[in-house]
Amino acid sequence: MPKITIKNLNNQEVDLYDPNKSVLQHLGEAYIDWMQACGGKGRCTTCAMVVHNGTQYLNALTAAEEKFKNLGRLNSNQRLACQCVASGDIVISTPEKYQLPHVNYSDN
Numbered sequence: 001m002p003k004i005t006i007k008n009l010n011n012q013e014v015d016l017y018d019p020n021k022s023v024l025q026h027l028g029e030a031y032i033d034w035m036q037a038c039g040g041k042g043r044c045t046t047c048a049m050v051v052h053n054g055t056q057y058l059n060a061l062t063a064a065e066e067k068f069k070n071l072g073r074l075n076s077n078q079r080l081a082c083q084c085v086a087s088g089d090i091v092i093s094t095p096e097k098y099q100l101p102h103v104n105y106s107d108n
Contacts, residue, residue, distance in 0.1 A: 001015050001016065001017060002015075002016040002057070002086060002087065002088045002089050002090075003015050003016060003089055004016060004023060004026060004027070004086065004089075004090055004091075004092060005089070005090070005091045005092070006032070006092055006093060006094070007052060007091060007092065007093040007106075008093040008094055008099075008105045008106050008107070009032070009093075009094070009103070009105065009106065010106045011106075012032070014026050014027060014030040014032065016086050016087075019085065019087060020085070021085070022040065022081065022082050022083065022084055022085055023049065023079075023081040023082075023084045023085070023086055023090075023092070024036060024040050024047050024080075024081035024082040024084075025040070027081065033100050033102070033103055034047060034081060034094070034100075035047055035094075035098040035099075035100060036081075036082065038082075040081075040082035041082065042062060042064035042065075042080060042082055042083050043064070045068050045073045045074055045080065045098075046098050047080055047081040047082045047098070048074060048078045048079070048080060048081070048095050048097075048098055049078065049079055049080075049081045049084075049092040049093065049094065049095070050075075050077055050078055050092060050093045050094075050095055051077055051078065051079055051090060051091075051092055052077075052091040052092065052093065053089070053090065053091040054086065054088060054089050054090030054091060055090075056088070057086050057087045057088030057089065057090055058079060058084050058085070058086055058087075058090065059083075059084060059085045061079075061083075062080075062083040064080065064083055065079060065080050065083050068080070078095065
């Protein structure tokens with residue numbers, strides 16, 4: 001089964017059991033707190049994730065992601081967790097800008 005590995009959460013792993021769900025949905029169902037000011041609707045960039053490995057397993061950029069990249073609000077190695085659907089193993093981390101104060105992030 002494919003999985004998400006979150007580097008700066010001590011390499012915590014989340015199984016990708018449903019190919020139709022977004023990365024953000026998988027994280028939420030695994031009880032992992034991930035910033036999402038707009039509720040996962042692609043209207044902000046707070047659910048941004050840095051993609052370290054597995055880009056080839058992510059769907060193409062959505063219109064929302066293209067818009068935020070063009071505005072300079074998403075770096076080339078970032079995607080919106082609410083817009084991404086993964087079909088294979090990916091390794092991600094939370095950008096420092098969007099880390100939650102109650103979560104203990106690791107240096108990985």
